[in-house]
Amino acid sequence: MKKHRLLTALAVVALIGLLGVFNLTFDSYKLRILNLCGIYIILGLSMNLINGFTGLFSLGHAGFMAVGAYVSALLTMSPELKDTVFYAVPIHPFVKAMSAPFPIALLLGGIAAGIVGGVIAAPILRLKDDYLAIATLGFSEIIRVVATNLQSITNGPLGLKGIDRVVNTGWSWGLAILTVYFIKKLMDGSYGKAILAIREDEIAAEAMGVNLFRHKMYSFIIGAFFAGIGGGLLAHMLGTIDPLMFRFILTFNILLIVVLGGIGSITGTVISACVVTSMMEVLRFLEGKMDFGFFQIQGIPGMRMVVFSALLMIVILWYPRGLMGTKEFNWDYILQRKYLNIFNKKKKKKTVSEEN
Amino acid sequence: MKKHVALLLVFMLGLATLLTGCGGTTEQASEESDVIKIGIFEPMTGANAAGGEMEVEGIKLANELYPEVLGKKVELVIADNKSDKVEAANAATMLVDKEKVSAVIGSWGSSFSIAAGPIFKDAGIPAVGASCTNPLVTMGNEYYSRVCFIDSFQGTVMANYAYNELGAKRVAIIQEISSDYSVGLVKYFEEAFVGFTGSEDSIIGKASYNTGDQDFTAQLTNIKELNPDAIFAPGNYTEGALLVKQARELGIDVPFIATDTWEAPEFLEIGGESVEGAVFSTFFTTEVPITDESEKFLKAYREKYDKEPASVTALGYDAYLVILNAIEQSGSTDPAEINKFISQTKDFEGAAGMISLDPNGDAIKSAVIKEVKDGEFKYLTVVEPIQ
Structure with a gap:
């Protein structure tokens, strides 16, 4: 165990070192993709906590992100900037006056999203499966419609502009690493075991003394909190937000990351968040002009989406439970492979267990 | 075995990302290039x-x-x-x-x-x-x-048209609340129209709908009771055409004015005869170069x-x-x-x-003003910019 902890610490240091190197050598295009990866890791993990670990099929993520994004953005914008941006309908004086530095604004955005998550979860946790999915989807749309119509607070469809673009690799990946650590600790503890029990069999879990409602509530609130943080980071990376950003399609993108990585796997979510985010940009060359020497093809817009979808289908055909299933990254597993036999002379049985 | 393939796949995807990312930058020589x-x-x-x-x-x-x-x-x-x-x-x-x-x-x-x-x-x-x-x-x-x-100019142009050409004194507004374009325009139209009439009450009513809405009877019934001289309704062409159609069915026969988004063949197809006489501003006309x-x-x-x-x-x-x-x-x-x-x-x-x-x-x-006439967009006039 001690060896594992050392290895993990080394790996984290190596990752931070690698990110530092990227930060110095990458141009702003690649850095932007890198930062997006970090943000999507946070969003994917927060959804995985609700959907994967607790087994509540929730589609309310875009709504929680919207709350986090709006609260944190309105807090960091200066009053003068708010006045110029709110040119159609004057801003509410209280909203105009409120302000906070970025870290606190981000935290408050997350807390606001967590509160909204809790308020939504309280009534709809009586529902299950598909019905829960529809109810959460409905709530997420309600949040968006409210943001569209509350013009004196959110500037309605005109959106917010000129938000400080402070998010750098440190913020996005720093918080991503923290989120991974937090979720991992959560899942290792008794709370994690309890929500896994709920996912597997609610009645059995209840019989064992697990308070279903409270555990599900916590899962929703924590998930919504991290979604709010992710939304706030996204707002402070783009510098602009509007209600149209937070449509169902955004929830779907995150769901794609969770399903591709494996519903209920932290490792899977991290991998697929990076792969999905960078693949869309990597495949961009498909839409440009291509020269094969003897013949040329003009770029076809939308080509990368076709190829991306095909790749997704291939992955899901071979790995119906996502890239990692419910498995996690495991040092034993790495150390005991034949090709890494320098560490262990004796080849043991596979030690990757289902829930580790 | 599957595990191997999974790891390999992930590794390759990651590698591909890095390689493609680096590939493009080598052939940039901005100054000497032709x-x-x-x-x-x-x-x-x-x-x-x-x-x-x-x-x-x-x-x-x-x-x-x-x-x-x-x-x-x-x-x-x-x-x-x-x-x-x-x-x-x-x-x-x-x-x-x-x-x-x-x-x-x-x-x-x-x-x-x-x-x-x-x-x-x-x-x-x-x-x-x-x-x-x-x-x-x-x-x-x-x-x-x-x-x-920009929106401020177009809003002003249409307010000017409503006040001076149509002789409207009381105007109702129907905005597409989920569209930044529509909301922005409404704001400038309102400002300009109130400026022309000199009375805050000249905008007698304001209703909203969402992109994708099909039924506007609730908003229109309210507006009908207000009895406006004209209705300003900037927004998408699909919703716009349906809106005008339903207004005519409800017996609202005041002119509809809008902006460039209505200039789409679909507007005429969906609206049919009901959109006859709708007036909107746009950037350009093919009739008069x-x-x-x-x-x-x-x-x-x-x-x-x-x-x-x-x-x-x-x-x-x-x-x-x-x-x-x-x-x-x-x-x-x-x-x-x-x-x-x-x-x-x-x-x-x-x-x-x-x-x-x-x-x-x-x-x-300058902006161009067009009218729907005999199932076609007809050039009406050009409005010079306000310096």
Whole structure:
């Protein structure tokens, strides 16, 4: 165990070192993709906590992100900037006056999203499966419609502009690493075991003394909190937000990351968040002009989406439970492979267990 | 075994990311190269793809007619922003960092331009919008200009038309609340109309609907009771056509006025006879060529596509010409120099009218007013800019 902890610490240091190197050598295009990866890791993990670990099929993520994004953005914008941006309908004086530095604004955005998550979860946790999915989807749309119509607070469809673009690799990946650590600790503890029990069999879990409602509530609130943080980071990376950003399609993108990585796997979510985010940009060359020497093809817009979808289908055909299933990254597993036999002379049985 | 394949797959994907990321940058030699790159930053897929496509048609046509500047070939680099803000920012950064373009044209849909604005500003790359009319696009950004008039002008033009031509004293407004375009226009229309009549009560009612709504009877019944002289309803053409149709069915026979988005064949198809007499402002007309360049554009476009161009196609064409003109005048490919000359554009002859840019980078130009008559869009008049 001690060896594992050392290895993990080394790996984290190596990752931070690698990110530092990227930060110095990458141009702003690649850095932007890198930062997006970090943000999507946070969003994917927060959804995985609700959907994967607790087994509540929730589609309310875009709504929680919207709350986090709006609260944190309105807090960091200066009053003068708010006045110029709110040119159609004057801003509410209280909203105009409120302000906070970025870290606190981000935290408050997350807390606001967590509160909204809790308020939504309280009534709809009586529902299950598909019905829960529809109810959460409905709530997420309600949040968006409210943001569209509350013009004196959110500037309605005109959106917010000129938000400080402070998010750098440190913020996005720093918080991503923290989120991974937090979720991992959560899942290792008794709370994690309890929500896994709920996912597997609610009645059995209840019989064992697990308070279903409270555990599900916590899962929703924590998930919504991290979604709010992710939304706030996204707002402070783009510098602009509007209600149209937070449509169902955004929830779907995150769901794609969770399903591709494996519903209920932290490792899977991290991998697929990076792969999905960078693949869309990597495949961009498909839409440009291509020269094969003897013949040329003009770029076809939308080509990368076709190829991306095909790749997704291939992955899901071979790995119906996502890239990692419910498995996690495991040092034993790495150390005991034949090709890494320098560490262990004796080849043991596979030690990757289902829930580790 | 599966595990191996999974790891291998992930590893390869990661490697591919890194390799492709690094590959593109080797062949950049901006100064000596004999190609000038202009980025096209448009939605080619997603909800706004139709609009993006129309603009790209115009840009490509302009590129065919004027393929060279300073003896160098102009290469167009298309970056799809997927009608999505996050993707828009990615696409903009790609144009700036990977393709190293000298200037950018776009985008249809102001919110994507707003997302990309700070990126172009930081990189010092001039961007010229074709049809993004939201005032926030160029606000506080000296590197963003546009060849279309902005919402404030269009709102004023229609308020002027309602007051002076229609003789309206009491106007009702129906806005598309989920569209930044519609909400922005309503604000300026209101301001201007209240200014003309001198009475705050001249806007007697305001109703809202959402993009995609099909039934407007609730809003219309309320408005009918108010008995307005005219109804201002800027928004999408589908909703607009349905709105007018349902208003006529409810017995509302006052004139409907709107803005350039209504100019789409679908508006006539859906609206049928009910939309007769609807009046809206737009950028451009094919019936009366405004300038010599318009004639050249119309001829080339009809030859190539065998149909009538949309307004935004002409604007895309103009955006390209404005950039080309600036490159020629500055005699350099340095983006900062180009930007300086773009912002100095004055009385430039474009396909959609004369273009002069004000200090914000917004075009001061005339608007065209059209009417639906006998199932067609008919040119009514030209409104000169207010200096």
